[in-house]
Amino acid sequence: MTAPAATVAVLPPAVWRARRAAHEERVDRWLTPHLERRRTGVRHPVEDFLFTYYSYRPAQLRRWHPGAGVALDDADVAGFGRDYRVTPDGVTVDTEALRGRRAESVAWIHDLLTRTAGRPAHLGCFGMHEWAMVYRQTQDEIRHNAWPLRLSPAETAATVEANRIRCSHFDAFRFFTAPARPLNLLQPTRAAQAANEQPGCLHANMDLYKWAYKLSPLVPAELVADCFELAREIRTLDMRASPYDLAALGHPPVRVETPEGRSEYAVLQRGFAERAAPLRERLVAECRRHLPASDG
Template sequence: MTASTDARTVVLDATTWQARRAAHERRADAWLAPHLRRRRDGVRHPVEDFLFTYYSHRPAQLRRWHPGAGVVLADADPEEFGRDYLATSAGVTLDTEAVRARRGDSIDWIRTLLRRTAGRPAQFGCFGMHEWAMVYRQTQQEVRHNAWPLRLSPEQTAQTVERNGVRCSHFDAYRFFTAPARPLNLLQPTRESQHDLEQPGCLHGNMDLYKWSYKLSPLVPSELVADAFALAREIRTLDMRASPYDLADLGYPPVAVETPAGRAEYAAAQRGFAEQAAPLRDRLLASIERALGGPDT
């Protein structure tokens, strides 16, 4: 049961918010248990572990529930939720002013990135060559996931990159390109140009909605962070199926982007992920506006 106190605040009774917290923890546990078991056993998984190793959000942080800005939790203890929460006459709520004072520049940077990305047309012509550029002109021993074989020989892999070209707009993918691959890219992304280059068809840009959601936490509800994690997990699967690695033994049949049929399959999946990412991006922006009191000017 909920009751609004004004246009920007919602009060959740104890039964409601505790049920939401428990549901979030169960959802997170389903993702975390296999990862923690592999970590304990010293087993690496090139697909499933990526979101825990590349991104900085720790498993315990993903599991922890926050209601987001503009929510009051009745019959709650602020010490349960952390330093950014205040006790009020109606219950516990997030101190958005404290969060903004400490992290305002970062929040504004993320908001600008999300708004500019949402305002651009999506591009679907990269065909996943960013992963191939990360192993371009390397031997099997040199590649990042060298416990897993490449589907093609190093020379055939290089020829695929050269034949298809590289059109990567995402800096955090581009920075992992091998040195000889970087000049082949149509763009030369930098951190400074990220606001100008990020586009909503990019797999890594859409995967990064998870990063922006947890960096905005606790301003955004943890359910939104979990939704972004779930999408990023699906995107990572396509990313690695379309990569030059042979992961069939792990249950990931390849999307053979070195062929016309594979490129068509990749672009169709990429469009689907862009459609799923758009409302998540909108929800993140709405959470920022709700917390900070108005649209970016």
């Protein structure tokens, strides 16, 4: 049994065109500098990360979607793509077809986000995952080798060894260096992702952007942009707390190698967890709209 058909809200042309223009103007503030750097071959380890690590292309982020259950009066279906259809009320997302194609994905995302939200936030990692990614590597070997480390290789390694690493996020853990992996208290796997992720994790909260765009166009583009904006800010903290020296880019370090830095990090991490919670709830609610009635 599938979920019942959603009530259609009809948006007049002036309303949906204004929403589309506002979305494009909002995301252009992020896209324009990135595209210019890409054109000139300049790399930015903070600002470009969301465009290189995640699979959603700039043009996709810029494209506005109203979400499921919304019809756009006086719209041209050709301007919205294959996931839309024409109805007597206007152009709308082809919800039934998307539910059929994405049933497994929506159920998986719903399970992951629901289980993550049900756990207490753990705030004791202090960003050590980024340090574990450069542990026992030379400057030439590190991922962002155009930027220096704040400490010597020996001091960086000592910081990793002096702090308990408890990374629960598989997509962070998989970038640990080989000698760093045994130092992690957990050994996360892709198969156990839903059993491990917790709502204090910076990367789990950054990934809300990924789950939002994977649900698109069933979810409004504004929700995808909200998740992107949070992920962008989280990435900034992630790199400020990393072993890299990015002060020249306007990112002073959060010195997690010190007690004061760890306290600062935990406060900022808690703030991001609190901001991520309602976004996670919104994504869970969107998933439930499209689950079979018996699962929702």
